[in-house]
Amino acid sequence: MTLMEPEIKILKWIKPNSEDKEKALATFEEIRKRIEKALAGSFGSYEVMLEGSMAKDTWLKNDPEMDVFIVFSEELNKERLKEIVEKLSETLKDLSPMISFAEHPYLTIKKDMFSIDIVPAIKMGVNLRPRTAVDRTPLHTEYVLKNTDERLRDEIRVAKAFMKGIGVYGAEIKVGGFSGYLVELLVIKYGGFRELLEATKDWKQPVSISLEGDGKKLKDLRERYPKSSMLLPDPADPTRNVSAALTRKKLGEFVLASWLYLEHPSLYYFSNKLEEMLVNEIGNLPLEFYAGNAVVVDIKLQSPIHPEVLWGELKKSSASIKNLLERHGFGVIRCDEWSDERSCAAIACLMEEKLLGPMNLVLGPPFHLRENAAEFIEKYQKAPMSGPWLEEDGRLRSLTIRKKLSPAQIIEDSLDEVLGVDLKKGSVRVYRLSQTDRTSNYELHRWLKLFLMGKPKWLLPLYFQSALGEPREEDLFS
Amino acid sequence: MTLMEPEIKILKWIKPNSEDKEKALATFEEIRKRIEKALAGSFGSYEVMLEGSMAKDTWLKNDPEMDVFIVFSEELNKERLKEIVEKLSETLKDLSPMISFAEHPYLTIKKDMFSIDIVPAIKMGVNLRPRTAVDRTPLHTEYVLKNTDERLRDEIRVAKAFMKGIGVYGAEIKVGGFSGYLVELLVIKYGGFRELLEATKDWKQPVSISLEGDGKKLKDLRERYPKSSMLLPDPADPTRNVSAALTRKKLGEFVLASWLYLEHPSLYYFSNKLEEMLVNEIGNLPLEFYAGNAVVVDIKLQSPIHPEVLWGELKKSSASIKNLLERHGFGVIRCDEWSDERSCAAIACLMEEKLLGPMNLVLGPPFHLRENAAEFIEKYQKAPMSGPWLEEDGRLRSLTIRKKLSPAQIIEDSLDEVLGVDLKKGSVRVYRLSQTDRTSNYELHRWLKLFLMGKPKWLLPLYFQSALGEPREEDLFS
Numbered sequence: 001m002t003l004m005e006p007e008i009k010i011l012k013w014i015k016p017n018s019e020d021k022e023k024a025l026a027t028f029e030e031i032r033k034r035i036e037k038a039l040a041g042s043f044g045s046y047e048v049m050l051e052g053s054m055a056k057d058t059w060l061k062n063d064p065e066m067d068v069f070i071v072f073s074e075e076l077n078k079e080r081l082k083e084i085v086e087k088l089s090e091t092l093k094d095l096s097p098m099i100s101f102a103e104h105p106y107l108t109i110k111k112d113m114f115s116i117d118i119v120p121a122i123k124m125g126v127n128l129r130p131r132t133a134v135d136r137t138p139l140h141t142e143y144v145l146k147n148t149d150e151r152l153r154d155e156i157r158v159a160k161a162f163m164k165g166i167g168v169y170g171a172e173i174k175v176g177g178f179s180g181y182l183v184e185l186l187v188i189k190y191g192g193f194r195e196l197l198e199a200t201k202d203w204k205q206p207v208s209i210s211l212e213g214d215g216k217k218l219k220d221l222r223e224r225y226p227k228s229s230m231l232l233p234d235p236a237d238p239t240r241n242v243s244a245a246l247t248r249k250k251l252g253e254f255v256l257a258s259w260l261y262l263e264h265p266s267l268y269y270f271s272n273k274l275e276e277m278l279v280n281e282i283g284n285l286p287l288e289f290y291a292g293n294a295v296v297v298d299i300k301l302q303s304p305i306h307p308e309v310l311w312g313e314l315k316k317s318s319a320s321i322k323n324l325l326e327r328h329g330f331g332v333i334r335c336d337e338w339s340d341e342r343s344c345a346a347i348a349c350l351m352e353e354k355l356l357g358p359m360n361l362v363l364g365p366p367f368h369l370r371e372n373a374a375e376f377i378e379k380y381q382k383a384p385m386s387g388p389w390l391e392e393d394g395r396l397r398s399l400t401i402r403k404k405l406s407p408a409q410i411i412e413d414s415l416d417e418v419l420g421v422d423l424k425k426g427s428v429r430v431y432r433l434s435q436t437d438r439t440s441n442y443e444l445h446r447w448l449k450l451f452l453m454g455k456p457k458w459l460l461p462l463y464f465q466s467a468l469g470e471p472r473e474e475d476l477f478s
Numbered sequence: 479m480t481l482m483e484p485e486i487k488i489l490k491w492i493k494p495n496s497e498d499k500e501k502a503l504a505t506f507e508e509i510r511k512r513i514e515k516a517l518a519g520s521f522g523s524y525e526v527m528l529e530g531s532m533a534k535d536t537w538l539k540n541d542p543e544m545d546v547f548i549v550f551s552e553e554l555n556k557e558r559l560k561e562i563v564e565k566l567s568e569t570l571k572d573l574s575p576m577i578s579f580a581e582h583p584y585l586t587i588k589k590d591m592f593s594i595d596i597v598p599a600i601k602m603g604v605n606l607r608p609r610t611a612v613d614r615t616p617l618h619t620e621y622v623l624k625n626t627d628e629r630l631r632d633e634i635r636v637a638k639a640f641m642k643g644i645g646v647y648g649a650e651i652k653v654g655g656f657s658g659y660l661v662e663l664l665v666i667k668y669g670g671f672r673e674l675l676e677a678t679k680d681w682k683q684p685v686s687i688s689l690e691g692d693g694k695k696l697k698d699l700r701e702r703y704p705k706s707s708m709l710l711p712d713p714a715d716p717t718r719n720v721s722a723a724l725t726r727k728k729l730g731e732f733v734l735a736s737w738l739y740l741e742h743p744s745l746y747y748f749s750n751k752l753e754e755m756l757v758n759e760i761g762n763l764p765l766e767f768y769a770g771n772a773v774v775v776d777i778k779l780q781s782p783i784h785p786e787v788l789w790g791e792l793k794k795s796s797a798s799i800k801n802l803l804e805r806h807g808f809g810v811i812r813c814d815e816w817s818d819e820r821s822c823a824a825i826a827c828l829m830e831e832k833l834l835g836p837m838n839l840v841l842g843p844p845f846h847l848r849e850n851a852a853e854f855i856e857k858y859q860k861a862p863m864s865g866p867w868l869e870e871d872g873r874l875r876s877l878t879i880r881k882k883l884s885p886a887q888i889i890e891d892s893l894d895e896v897l898g899v900d901l902k903k904g905s906v907r908v909y910r911l912s913q914t915d916r917t918s919n920y921e922l923h924r925w926l927k928l929f930l931m932g933k934p935k936w937l938l939p940l941y942f943q944s945a946l947g948e949p950r951e952e953d954l955f956s
Contacts, residue, residue, distance in 0.1 A: 204846070205872075247870065248872045249868050249870050252844075252845035252846075252872050255845055255846070256855070259848065259852065260855070289836075290837070293837060329809070329830070331807070333837065333839045333875075333877060334875070350864075352835055352837050352838065352839060353835050354835065357830055357831050358767075359830050360830065367730035367734055368681070368682070368730075368733070370679065373734060373737075374737065377734070381937060381940055382944065385932075386768070386828075387933075389932055389933075390730045390936075391812070392726060393726070394683075394727070397811075452864065454864025454865050454877065455864060455867075456867045458868075459855070459867070462855070463859060466859075466860065
């Protein structure tokens with residue numbers, strides 16, 4: 001199948017033309033020269049290569065990310081890699097360099113319109129086990145180029161734009177979605193964008209996809225990744241699951257959006273502007289109705305935290321807070337996390353109740369567990385409250401008086417237990433959201449509005465389709 | 479083992495002396511003569527017999543119930559039995575006769591200090607299958623007399639008084655506890671009152687007790703009564719479970735009270751006055767704290783209902799109301815039922831919340847159930863509330879606005895669905911209990927106090943032991 005409307009329209013907005021490509025190559029050449037100059041003589045033999053979506057010709061011109069790899073032909077230890085990255089950071093300090101240490105040290109700079117990752121890596125052959133994830137990248141580039149033509153690369157671009165639009169693109173912890181490479185493999189596997197969307201109708205969990213029809217590899221992979229929602233062996237290293245970072249939530253969002261799109265295709269699905277549009281029309285939504293039921297943990301970070309660490313802690317802390325509130329008796333509707341990835345982060349939870357009532361039903365042991373039952377009776381019969389008593393199910397119960405009734409108070413008293421170690425270092429305020437509250441942080445304020453509205457990105461196209469009908473392209477993409 | 483203190487003290491209050499027994503026999507003789515006169519000539523050959531606890535010499539003088547059986551030597555159909563009962567009711571109308579039709583028609587009258595059941599039955603031998611439950615009664619009398627001496631019958635009396643005190647005596651639906659015959663068999667089995675209490679420490683569920691060590695009978699019984707909390711084959715008919723009416727709750731209450739008693743034996747366990755004492759000292763309990771959280775369904779019965787039917791409907795309706803409130807989002811602490819068995823009945827429920835908040839989290843289907851998911855999205859995306867959204871567990875959720883927030887309103891709108899057919903015929907009011915509310919019905923008002931206090935009968939001895947220490951016998955029994 002070739003692309004149809006509205007995908008053809010989309011392609012105009014996202015596909016780089018020859019001028020865009022020349023610009024990218026010129027930028028790469030300039031960076032390459034500066035790297036070679038900086039490393040001259042001191043670091044053995046290497047090659048500076050353009051990698052990632054630019055090398056694969058699957059990049060989107062409205063989101064131009066460049067991966068520059070420095071591929072060394074000999075083994076280098078982590079100390080040495082770090083030294084290289086620090087040296088480059090020094091040399092490129094006019095381009096606001098930022099060093100990251102994930103599995104592997106690398107450098108991010110800004111130049112022209114590009115966000116550029118500079119990554120030192122070790123050369124490897126197809127049959128060698130890669131030492132780190134980045135060492136595989138050149139093999140990925142090779143595989144994609146070998147298995148696509150320009151038509152299929154256009155389909156990949158459309159698929160990426162779709163996933164960005166509905167909020168499931170990116171394997172970083174913040175998103176937990178589809179990596180660029182995963183999208184490429186999926187489009188290669190099914191032969192096109194619409195074909196991929198159609199295929200989701202038959203996906204069972206865990207979704208098991210084999211590029212080379214090798215069931216054995218899939219079986220091994222399922223054992224290595226028992227919790228993955230999707231299994232897809234990397235052609236460059238079949239013991240690795242390309243979709244290891246994909247959460248069940250993002251898988252589900254993609255599947256639902258695919259079905260909705262196939263039923264009513266629309267340009268909305270490819271736009272990054274829907275949240276902005278939603279915030280602008282917020283007057284129509286009864287936000288004051290929700291506000292009193294939401295609590296915010298508002299954190300000024302002590303110092304910048306690497307995004308993978310930051311979002312990891314935020315998600316874990318958010319789950320702990322949800323659990324804490326539920327243990328205290330709240331009906332938690334949902335919790336979500338936000339950060340500007342610089343100095344601020346927040347966790348918000350929306351609950352069915354504004355406050356808990358003071359009466360608390362305590363579930364005790366079954367009567368036949370003698371020691372537990374005796375302890376429970378001993379503990380509660382002295383209280384001036386009713387109980388303990390026995391119900392038809394054979395379990396003891398009693399009433400106690402709740403002392404903490406406000407969610408903010410409950411969280412505040414347990415911050416040390418629920419917050420991640422780096423978040424804890426910051427300055428933390430916990431407050432109930434009210435309509436008159438105005439955080440001075442505009443971005444946070446905007447996010448809180450979106451949080452209360454609870455219309456996720458994958459649903460917004462449908463929402464706008466029914467509210468506004470089809471849009472003008474210019475409103476969505478320019 | 480022989481009885482110890484405080485059981486020996488108790489025996490003085492409950493064991494009939496020869497004068498009591500003579501009075502009972504004199505009353506029986508008078509009734510027998512009146513029955514024979516009434517039935518003279520028209521109803522074939524029969525014998526009027528004293529049955530039940532008086533015949534077995536296991537009755538309590540402070541609760542003198544008499545069972546008079548008219549045992550016919552030939553088959554009589556139900557119509558004929560009814561005719562007999564009606565005839566007797568006519569003859570004995572000076573003794574406020576009340577006809578009951580349970581499995582079997584019978585007559586209840588009051589004479590002197592006795593409550594007397596007059597029951598027509600068919601004579602049967604040990605090896606004949608009994609036609610109805612009452613036909614077995616003479617065999618029960620025989621078995622108990624054969625297997626007890628006076629000492630053991632005293633132990634039985636103490637056990638009955640204990641069970642009455644803690645509220646687990648009586649197989650009627652209202653109680654769901656231990657029948658007199660079941661208590662007799664248990665004391666025979668274990669050899670005494672304290673021995674029975676000790677034995678509960680080894681009881682596993684379901685409690686399986688064999689009087690004649692016949693495992694086969696127990697196995698058959700377990701198949702016939704898969705839901706029973708206790709299995710005890712009737713020596714007079716091993717296919718029948720003597721403890722069929724015993725609920726798990728009453729079994730558990732007896733077990734817990736047994737342990738508490740063995741640890742700290744006390745006269746309190748044998749008294750029927752503890753609830754009265756509790757109501758009198760109610761000033762100490764923070765009742766106003768609870769009242770607003772309780773809802774009462776207050777029923778004026780259209781006409782008297784047989785107690786077994788009445789309590790059956792009350793318990794079923796109460797469970798339905800609890801379920802209804804929970805489905806709407808309330809945390810129900812407990813529900814209970816009351817009736818004067820004449821003209822009034824009530825169901826009360828205590829909840830954690832006074833009112834529900836307007837926000838309601840709706841749990842939807844998992845995303846991979848395509849049709850259900852599509853339906854859920856279709857239904858909720860148009861609502862002006864937030865959602866639908868997808869959570870990490872792969873299930874859709876959404877928010878709705880609750881329209882019914884008050885428990886009284888919720889119940890009132892579903893009365894037809896939750897109330898039993900006879901209760902529905904009455905005049906029903908549903909209201910939230912407040913401290914200033916005063917129902918004009920004194921008995922109901924008293925019960926509501928007890929309901930709010932939530933101190934069950936089996937727990938009251940412990941409660942008073944720690945509050946007041948040991949009591950004077952006269953305060954508990956005279």
